[in-house]
Amino acid sequence: MAGVEPGGQFRPLEAGDPASVAAYRLAARLGSGGMGTVYLSYTPGGHPIALKTIRPELSEDPQFRRRFRQEVEAAQRVQGLYTAPVIDYDTEGDLPWLATAYVAGPSLASAVGEHGPLPVPSVLLLLAGMAEALSVIHGAGIVHRDLKPSNVLLAGDGPRVIDFGIARAADATALTGTGVSIGTPAFMSPEQAAGAEIKPASDLFALGQVAAFAARGQGAYGDGPSHAVLYRIVHEEPDLSGLPGQLGFIARCLAKNPADRPSPAEIISLCQEASPTPLRQSGSWLPAAITEQITQRVSASAALAAAPTVAPQPSAPTAPVTRPDTPPAPATPPTPTAPPVHVVPTAPAAHVPPGPAYPPPAAQPQFRPAFGPPTAPQPPFGPQPGWRPQPLPPPKKRSRWIGYTIAVVAGLVWIGGCASFIRGLDDSSDSSASSGSSGSSRTAGDPSGGSSASAADSVPDPEPVRYEGVNVPTGYYIQFQDSPPRPLDGDGRYYSDLFYYDGELRSGNDKIVLLNNAQEGSLKTCREETRYAERVSLTQLSKGSELCVHSSSGHIALVTYQGTAPESDPSDYVSLDLTIWRNAEEPTDS
Template sequence: MSGQQPHRGSASQVFQPLAGDDPATIAGYRLAAKLGAGGMGKVYLSYTPGGRPVAIKVIRPEFGEDPEFRRRFAQEVQSAQRVQGLFTAPVIDADTNGAQPWLATAYVPGPSLADAVVAHGALPVEAVLLLIAGMAEALHVIHGAGIVHRDLKPSNVLLAADGPRVIDFGIAYAADATSLTGSGVTIGTPSFMAPEQAAGRRVTPATDIFALGQVAAYAATGSPAFGEGTSHGVLYRIVHEEPDLTGVPERLMDLVSRCLAKDAEARPSVAEVIALCQTANAETVLRRPEDWLPSPVAADITVRAAAPAPAQTPPPPTAAPAVAPPVAYSPTTPAAPSTPPPGFGPPVTPPPGQTPHAPHTPYPVQHQAAPTQPAQAAQPYQPVPPSQAHASGPYPGAYPAQAAQTHPGHLSPQGPAATPPPAKRRGGRVAAIAIAVALVVGVAGGGTAYFLQKDDAKSSQGSESPKGGSTPKGDSTPKQAGSSPSEEEGGTDTGTDPAASAKPDPEPIEYPGINLTSGYNLTLGDDGLKPQDGDGGGDQLVYYSTGGHLDAAGTDGTLVRLDPGQVGSLAVCRAETRFTDSIYVNKLSKGRQVCITTGSGHVALLTYQGQSPEDSPSTYMTVDVTVWRNAAG
């Protein structure tokens, strides 16, 4: 359960100043800015005493006055404290008994999926697959805690740098029982409801799977699967008509169509959703690179990470507060209220005639770290039934991404292999630098003529023919400063127009479906591009499974990994300057592209298509390569 739904745009739009009707503190938390507002209440930015940003959702007074809402809200908060998934925003504090209920979650710096699509358009297929797989993992732990989200929609999914975060789970259930539902307050978003939910029938975890399919279609196309318009029209289409999947990429069609089945029993389980994502990705394990989002969306994360500091800092305490012993975390038992630390909120004075309510201490409990588990072999994804869900800590089910990875080129749970890329040959460049230094020293010492004559004599001896003649490989006569090329060659300057001598771009040569085996290389200057054994110099691209990286072999070879969604071309590769000479394969996803420029001037575009299966007798990567020879300019 969470309440963070920040607005899109600049930092001034994301972090709105507090208005006259906004409180300055909530139960000891000083409010720094307003993040947004919705049908359930307002969301504010605050900080824990240790300085961590949190999002605090203050429930609307109308809901707080409803006894049934309060009962369900307290129940959902207790359940939400058991949700400790990687793709959810954890609930860290709440007050369900105060005059105005509220809850606090970890602040997630990132735009909502709705804001990202409106501002930048639909996401690439690879990003959608990682999005849906992460949301499916979030639903696994949410359902394991006995919660059905009921309101899974793009505005309740935040896009963080390390994956999505599902928020606001359980609030729809608490609000569904209030008298406000009959007076114009709609619980749930019509465009993302399931047929049984729209018809008022029983809601189950399969309801969230239907919404997950709608979110996938929206992320891939930018439009809801059942269109827009009045709520009655949208709900009718959800119950009686088929979704409009025009524009959904072919790789996502099976996943989306199965999730949008009218019959709840026909929809896939959470484990099957993740398997469908893996199949569509043509990989045995989904690997999430650090830049899984398109660059414009990632830039929005940076804006939201610049959270403003509180308007004023708490005054220093007048006396040292008594230190109470730590309280063990109990997710099913609310923390005992106590007096807030000095400086984190004014003392609460109850109105005359009202029973005093103990003030709330922000961040009062300490979460116990989950026990470290030894690495296990990869095993099928098995959801945990709600009846077997742990009351605290992570659930016992193992995801494929959490199992130990031993396949070459894949990330292990501890990160990439520590084997560094092999050192590249730089012999030719070092020799050239040494000769240049020797020449400078000779000139400074006044012995230029002698040095050059001696060097020329050695060159003549080395190239002397058997008949006693000699053919020098190059003119050793020093050129005069300020002389033009035409004067040095005995000619005259003809004033040739550079534009007239410009050569057209070479035609691209395509080599699809190359299986590049570990330790082998591709020599980009060869007419028939095929893997060769060894890692010699020259215009070569080498794949090393030990360490799992690509290496631009040879002098002055460079690589550039393009951003997700960026389409490579000769012009793009020429313009890119984010050079490196090695790229780890675990930073690539299917369809990701790499620009290659060799020291001799060849340009190539590599499109990563996948890794060899785990049961393959050899380790290789499959790539498509397009080469423009002598095109580096």
């Protein structure tokens, strides 16, 4: 990493770097990039972790925060031997951050830049490990989107793929003017370069690019301006000159058509076939110079963990302090410390970890509730110098108040009874009049005089309103009451009438039904069909598929799926035709 100096020593924190993040004391700076800055810290047990803070301009975007939260939660499901697992995170605070296991090794980018291309046996082990990592990542429903040499770390027991899925959080933000670039042009797939839908096969193209870089010292599409490299990726064949013959299968990863690229399992098999000996990850899988770098970093990390620490200053409490009834024996007892409060539940690692002797962090601002007047500053925990117990107020006579309460309750009950009696008289009169009028009507219109109660109580059929070509981007929702329905930024609102996210149509009312081809798309069908689901995947739909969607407000919509955005469109959206019957059933919300 860029944060490690010659000899394996870590770069110290710079001016402006925080001394701590949440309960983690920062020990050194590991590097920075388009998403934020990465620091070295430690768990309470002394295990090193890499803590990434997000750039302020990204964290200020609500859409980024929503996607970042979703991607981090998904990344927690990834538990592979060749990935860096998520240890802790906070996606809601002023400074969002993510902590993963620290990998004591250089990135592939820095290793090749400093020592040149890797030998064939190392490349085969690298490819097999990366393919296994992608298999686990894709199995968790994540597409990496930014697989490149700097996101592959070389550890003593194999490679580690990092930052999987996090780039997706910034893909749809409105930050085009901030200079933030998500995705590296030289390692993008043709479909990603063209702004089309990104699927797992896109990561396999990037894998081929990374493999070519590891074996040749440069990518398969050359260098130069980004637009020139992207043009070659989309329109030209890769340059694999000088690639060892055992690695010729890498060309299959670089196929323009995603369907022609091998799967991660196939890549592992191809690596095994190309290796004269069985593939085994060990401490000697890398050249000696890189192995020495790893050893130096392990020693430097252990030295920082063993450095003496300075106890942090006490943090302000977040709740009123209850003082003891009796003063303590010591005149000035030590004040215990309290760890900062996490916005989200964290792993057991969320405590003040041991670390080097760095200045204590600045005092955190006093917590204030989101409503009501500002709270007065609270004293630190424990009795303070000069503190004296306050006399308790004399006990109040509660018997008088109990009697008053009983009298008030009795009065309210009596008033309520009178109101109910009067209301009953009014209802009886109205019912009699209605009954007489209804009887006359039945006699005139129905000689049998018969009519079911359910027919009288049913909601009449409203007139349908049709809207065609409603495009709903991913992360957006529509409300059936709007005329015309227009997509609104979801921002986590899963209680909307119809929501499109991550390849699924979702109903906030948990009432969405996919009709089969034999069913007529009508109000009658939507009322009678009860095979309710919360969501329907686009993989279950074809052009013309019909769905019944019920809203909690009593509206019913027949949704006709017309397809997704074309590959040439950089947006991700679904095109829908809507037939809406407003107030077609009793509402279910409060």
